[in-house]
Amino acid sequence: MTSTSSPTTPHIEVRGLRRTYGTGAEAFEAVRGIDLVVDAGTVVALLGTNGAGKTSALEVVEGLAPASGGEVRVLGLDPVADRALVRRRTGVLLQVSGFPADLTVAETLRMWAATMTAPRPVEEGMAQLDLVDRADVRVRSLSGGELRRLDLACALLGDPEVVLLDEPTTGLDPESRRRVWDLVRNLRDRGRSVLLTTHHLEEAEALADRVAIMHAGRIVREGTPAELSAGHPSTVRFAGVGALAGLAHLPGATRVATDRGTTTVETSDLQTTLTALLVHAADHGVRLDRLEARSASLESVFLAIAAGDHDDESGVGDAGAATTLEGVTR
Amino acid sequence: MTIPTLSLPRTVGLARANATLVLRNRFTLFNAVVLPLLPLGLLLVGDSGGAGGAGAAAVATVLMMAALFPVYYNLLSQLVTRRDELVLKRLRTGESTDAEIIVSLALPGVVIALGTAVLTVPVAMALGQDAPLNPLLYAVAVVVTLMLFAALACWTAAWTRNAEAAQVTSMPVVLLAVLGQAAVGFPADVRRWTDLTPGAAMTDLVRVSWFGVETGGTDRTLDLSDTWAAAGQPLLVLTAWAVVAAFLARRSMRWEPRS
Numbered sequence: 001m002t003s004t005s006s007p008t009t010p011h012i013e014v015r016g017l018r019r020t021y022g023t024g025a026e027a028f029e030a031v032r033g034i035d036l037v038v039d040a041g042t043v044v045a046l047l048g049t050n051g052a053g054k055t056s057a058l059e060v061v062e063g064l065a066p067a068s069g070g071e072v073r074v075l076g077l078d079p080v081a082d083r084a085l086v087r088r089r090t091g092v093l094l095q096v097s098g099f100p101a102d103l104t105v106a107e108t109l110r111m112w113a114a115t116m117t118a119p120r121p122v123e124e125g126m127a128q129l130d131l132v133d134r135a136d137v138r139v140r141s142l143s144g145g146e147l148r149r150l151d152l153a154c155a156l157l158g159d160p161e162v163v164l165l166d167e168p169t170t171g172l173d174p175e176s177r178r179r180v181w182d183l184v185r186n187l188r189d190r191g192r193s194v195l196l197t198t199h200h201l202e203e204a205e206a207l208a209d210r211v212a213i214m215h216a217g218r219i220v221r222e223g224t225p226a227e228l229s230a231g232h233p234s235t236v237r238f239a240g241v242g243a244l245a246g247l248a249h250l251p252g253a254t255r256v257a258t259d260r261g262t263t264t265v266e267t268s269d270l271q272t273t274l275t276a277l278l279v280h281a282a283d284h285g286v287r288l289d290r291l292e293a294r295s296a297s298l299e300s301v302f303l304a305i306a307a308g309d310h311d312d313e314s315g316v317g318d319a320g321a322a323t324t325l326e327g328v329t330r
Numbered sequence: 331m332t333i334p335t336l337s338l339p340r341t342v343g344l345a346r347a348n349a350t351l352v353l354r355n356r357f358t359l360f361n362a363v364v365l366p367l368l369p370l371g372l373l374l375v376g377d378s379g380g381a382g383g384a385g386a387a388a389v390a391t392v393l394m395m396a397a398l399f400p401v402y403y404n405l406l407s408q409l410v411t412r413r414d415e416l417v418l419k420r421l422r423t424g425e426s427t428d429a430e431i432i433v434s435l436a437l438p439g440v441v442i443a444l445g446t447a448v449l450t451v452p453v454a455m456a457l458g459q460d461a462p463l464n465p466l467l468y469a470v471a472v473v474v475t476l477m478l479f480a481a482l483a484c485w486t487a488a489w490t491r492n493a494e495a496a497q498v499t500s501m502p503v504v505l506l507a508v509l510g511q512a513a514v515g516f517p518a519d520v521r522r523w524t525d526l527t528p529g530a531a532m533t534d535l536v537r538v539s540w541f542g543v544e545t546g547g548t549d550r551t552l553d554l555s556d557t558w559a560a561a562g563q564p565l566l567v568l569t570a571w572a573v574v575a576a577f578l579a580r581r582s583m584r585w586e587p588r589s
Contacts, residue, residue, distance in 0.1 A: 092423035098416035114343020
């Protein structure tokens with residue numbers, strides 16, 4: 001993403017952000033100094049395992065919690081001190097939130113609209129998230145997915161410039177998820193900026209212009225999905241373990257493993273490896289069932305970080321995290 | 331303490347939704363609408379035409395119930411329920427200010443309580459009581475009382491775990507309210523202290539403003555011009571409680587459930 005679409009200031013700017021829960025001996029630092037920039041017209045995904053600090057960080061950007069250290073600017077403003085100005089231009093979806101159980105969908109949106117300076121029509125908001133049929137249904141009778149869509153409808157009712165989404169598609173069926181993805185892409189195309197958290201790798205890969213991977217309160221990798229997966233192996237996978245028999249050397253392959261009747265080949269050069277494999281199979285009349293070839297993805301990056309977590313389980317703290325970071329970049 | 335400004339459309343918009351919720355739940359409906367009206371029946375048995383006595387006690391009971399149920403208990407349970415449902419947290423991500431969120435939750439109950447206080451005047455007069463001697467002072471007493479109990483509700487909500495627990499955590503405030511009224515029969519030494527409770531201060535204000543009866547007296551001795559001076563001490567007591575309650579509420583307010 002170039003800076004052509006971004007005006008003078010970034011939509012979100014986070015510098016050295018820290019957030020500590022509790023005090024004294026019980027203090028726990030959930031966010032340990034992160035930097036993050038979200039330009040106008042871009043989607044940035046905060047990716048991480050549960051407990052990595054994504055929500056803790058996002059709540060400070062949302063202005064719901066003060067930072068213990070560092071600085072947050074949203075549209076150049078302080079989300080706590082300039083609350084009234086910032087809220088008018090941001091839309092927030094919390095990871096878990098609620099609406100009064102005894103109001104209907106339409107009443108809830110009307111209530112929300114009443115709090116806004118410039119809401120779009122409630123009907124438009126319902127249509128955008130496919131809730132028109134559910135307009136007169138009480139919140140207590142909604143399914144988890146419908147509730148999430150209502151929540152999103154509220155977040156987007158003011159056509160905000162900055163959209164903060166904490167795990168927007170958790171609990172949604174695949175169709176609703178695609179719909180939300182389309183919404184997010186549409187926001188970006190109209191110059192809005194989106195900061196979202198997710199632990200779905202494919203979501204980050206599909207939506208984000210930039211991905212920041214959080215681990216133990218720090219951002220351990222940051223870049224475009226392609227940048228992040230560069231240097232990580234592509235994989236070829238197929239059913240059966242005997243297909244490679246008689247093949248002394250598979251070009252490009254860095255690792256061959258078999259597990260429960262499946263062969264997995266990791267390669268630094270997918271095309272060369274795959275060609276050699278297919279030629280070999282054709283020559284020997286071998287059928288490769290459930291053949292699958294994948295370029296390097298965020299998944300391998302992510303797994304490497306998660307694996308690092310196991311290594312330093314005993315040694316929590318700065319040294320441990322540094323090891324993790326090193327292990328990943330290698 | 332700064333007095334925050336409220337946006338009228340936002341507050342009314344939220345309050346309308348909150349009123350809908352109060353009316354949709356049978357339990358909150360009973361607490362907010364039916365309970366405060368019941369003590370009006372006390373006026374039927376109060377001695378008519380007397381300068382105070384049972385009439386004053388009946389009016390004081392009506393106001394106390396109006397402060398306790400539609401305002402105090404209702405606001406307490408709405409705050410706790412909405413906090414549990416994560417509605418308060420959600421609202422705080424929007425444009426509403428904290429003050430607007432609280433005022434909008436209190437508003438339906440406050441309107442009912444004010445309506446009850448107004449309705450009490452014609453009902454009492456129709457049943458043979460005197461008209462209020464100083465209606466303005468009566469109105470001031472009502473408003474300060476309701477503000478105090480709204481602030482007490484916010485403070486109680488801070489250490490109330492859930493809506494069921496509110497039945498227990500509300501007891502101290504209910505006792506504080508009832509004590510002042512029950513203390514009429516206590517010895518003077520004790521009453522010097524119970525006079526400092528919100529319940530006693532409010533009862534005194536009713537007797538002074540409506541019936542012209544001085545604190546501790548039983549007969550009408552005050553003129554309209556005397557009522558403001560006679561109301562000084564109980565008004566001060568109520569205001570002091572309100573300021574302390576608002577301060578405590580502001581300090582201890584929680585917007586999401588304890589994790």
